[in-house]
Amino acid sequence: MAAIVANSLGSQPPPTAAPRATHDPFWVRWTLTAVALLFVLFFLVLPLAAVFTEALRKGVGAYFAAVRDPDAIASIKLTLIAAGIAVPANVVFGVAASWAIAKFHFRGKSLLTTLIDLPFAVSPVISGLIFVLVFGLQGWFGGWLAEHDLKVIFAVPGIVLATTFITFPFVARELIPLMQSQGSDEEYAAITLGASGWQTFWRVTVPNIKWGLLYGIILCNARAMGEFGAVSVVSGHIRGETNTMPLHVEILYNEFNSVAAFAVASLLALLAIFTLVLKAFIEWRHAASRR
Numbered sequence: 161m162a163a164i165v166a167n168s169l170g171s172q173p174p175p176t177a178a179p180r181a182t183h184d185p186f187w188v189r190w191t192l193t194a195v196a197l198l199f200v201l202f203f204l205v206l207p208l209a210a211v212f213t214e215a216l217r218k219g220v221g222a223y224f225a226a227v228r229d230p231d232a233i234a235s236i237k238l239t240l241i242a243a244g245i246a247v248p249a250n251v252v253f254g255v256a257a258s259w260a261i262a263k264f265h266f267r268g269k270s271l272l273t274t275l276i277d278l279p280f281a282v283s284p285v286i287s288g289l290i291f292v293l294v295f296g297l298q299g300w301f302g303g304w305l306a307e308h309d310l311k312v313i314f315a316v317p318g319i320v321l322a323t324t325f326i327t328f329p330f331v332a333r334e335l336i337p338l339m340q341s342q343g344s345d346e347e348y349a350a351i352t353l354g355a356s357g358w359q360t361f362w363r364v365t366v367p368n369i370k371w372g373l374l375y376g377i378i379l380c381n382a383r384a385m386g387e388f389g390a391v392s393v394v395s396g397h398i399r400g401e402t403n404t405m406p407l408h409v410e411i412l413y414n415e416f417n418s419v420a421a422f423a424v425a426s427l428l429a430l431l432a433i434f435t436l437v438l439k440a441f442i443e444w445r446h447a448a449s450r451r
């Protein structure tokens with residue numbers, strides 16, 4: 161009987177190795193790669209090259225003249241002011257909200273998480289209109305603001321509020337899943353060993369979230385400097401006073417001053433390139449630190 165079984169097993173052909181799920185035919189891999197490269201070329205590289213080509217069409221002198229224009233400088237300063245206020249504010253809120261959501265259980269936790277995602281669901285233009293409804297001259301607090309000679313809409317405070325609202329989720333949304341995955345064991349251990357709340361936060365929590373925090377700050381800053389819709393509604397387009405860089409580009413382009421418009425747009429493009437390089441560097445450092 162054993163011989164019969166052995167002969168039957170020996171007569172069967174050897175099983176073939178199952179094809180690897182990730183091993184696609186040569187032509188499939190090259191086709192997908194070519195499609196991806198063509199997409200990047202036509203929708204990213206060529207538009208970016210067109211911006212710098214048009215900006216330098218009349219020479220370097222015209223380029224720097226457009227950048228040194230007083231209205232352009234005012235728009236750059238206003239963009240930096242709005243980002244300089246909105247980003248730190250969202251960092252403070254994002255860290256606090258992430259800490260509360262990831263480390264504690266309380267009533268309203270789901271509501272807080274939903275509110276953090278609200279700017280992703282609301283159009284930037286609609287958010288700008290909301291601020292006009294609340295702080296505009298005919299808005300809920302418009303009369304009181306006018307009586308006390310305070311301007312929010314068509315002034316710097318409105319631009320800062322709109323920018324802060326639009327960039328609201330970026331830091332929190334980077335930190336919440338990171339903190340939830342890390343758990344609270346290290347914080348509990350630090351408190352058990354006698355550390356205070358601030359010592360636990362600065363010496364345990366912050367080192368664990370530093371790469372995610374930096375990544376969220378980069379995304380928040382990039383969105384703050386490039387925001388157009390909400391800021392356009394609340395700014396009033398007052399040249400040299402309430403125009404950020406994207407709004408200044410729109411005004412120059414509508415005036416058929418394309419060289420100056422693309423010159424200022426090239427500054428935003430350089431900012432985007434710098435942001436991508438910094439993002440890639442942080443991701444590389446994060447991967448290296450986990451090895």
